[in-house]
Amino acid sequence: NAGVMQNPRHLVRRRGQEARLRCSPMKGHSHVYWYRQLPEEGLKFMVYLQKENIIDESGMPKERFSAEFPKEGPSILRIQQVVRGDSAAYFCASSQGALGGNQPQHFGDGTRLSIL
Amino acid sequence: DAKTTQPPSMDCAEGRAANLPCNHSTISGNEYVYWYRQIHSQGPQYIIHGLKNNETNEMASLIITEDRKSSTLILPHATLRDTAVYYCIVRVISSGGSNYKLTFGKGTLLTVNP
Numbered sequence: 690n691a692g693v694m695q696n697p698r699h700l701v702r703r704r705g706q707e708a709r710l711r712c713s714p715m716k717g718h719s720h721v722y723w724y725r726q727l728p729e730e731g732l733k734f735m736v737y738l739q740k741e742n743i744i745d746e747s748g749m750p751k752e753r754f755s756a757e758f759p760k761e762g763p764s765i766l767r768i769q770q771v772v773r774g775d776s777a778a779y780f781c782a783s784s785q786g787a788l789g790g791n792q793p794q795h796f797g798d799g800t801r802l803s804i805l
Numbered sequence: 806d807a808k809t810t811q812p813p814s815m816d817c818a819e820g821r822a823a824n825l826p827c828n829h830s831t832i833s834g835n836e837y838v839y840w841y842r843q844i845h846s847q848g849p850q851y852i853i854h855g856l857k858n859n860e861t862n863e864m865a866s867l868i869i870t871e872d873r874k875s876s877t878l879i880l881p882h883a884t885l886r887d888t889a890v891y892y893c894i895v896r897v898i899s900s901g902g903s904n905y906k907l908t909f910g911k912g913t914l915l916t917v918n919p
Contacts, residue, residue: 693848695848720905722905722907724907731892731909731910731911731912732849732907732909733909734906734907734908737905737906745905745906748906780848780849782848782849782907784905791837791854793839793851793854794851794905794907795851796841796848796849796850796851797848798846798847798848799847799848
């Protein structure tokens with residue numbers, strides 16, 4: 690009964706390096722969402738993906754950030770040339786059902802990204 | 806989505822019922838009330854959701870007032886592990902729009918004391 694799996698749980702990068710965060714949705718879920726939680730703040734929506742498609746990336750910074758959800762394998766959130774302000778907890782959620790359906794999103798335990 | 810208002814913090818004795826209120830006075834007819842909680846260092850955990858009828862599952866009960874302007878999440882027998890931030894979220898359920906974006910406010914920090 691695996692839930693949403695994220696790895697790594699903790700990731701440390703130096704400024705300028707790349708960070709790759711992985712998310713495997715719950716079994717049977719084909720909708721993936723990424724959220725970011727800055728210290729002392731609430732979760733903020735970043736991007737919504739279905740298999741091989743980005744549905745909405747309006748919450749994601751235009752530069753350095755990208756996301757994918759390939760036909761096979763986990764969803765990846767990629768941050769290039771990281772800066773100190775990217776330090777945050779990144780959470781992935783998944784859901785069953787179509788856009789707008791009455792389906793709750795289930796979250797993973799997040800990846801805590803620290804930039805040195 | 807309608808705005809929600811929750812008290813910033815509450816205390817509850819272990820073994821007693823925890824009743825967490827949420828005000829959503831501008832809720833519209835096609836908006837559901839969702840509850841999540843976030844235990845320290847973990848991801849948000851889905852608890853329950855409802856439209857207008859009271860709902861119960863293995864974790865909690867959700868009581869929605871008849872006018873739908875407020876709701877209460879009830880944890881019947883709180884344990885120390887229920888200490889967490891509880892979020893009340895109102896979400897439109899429709900086939901269009903960006904209603905998949907969950908908006909997390911500041912929530913209520915529930916502290917269960919021994």
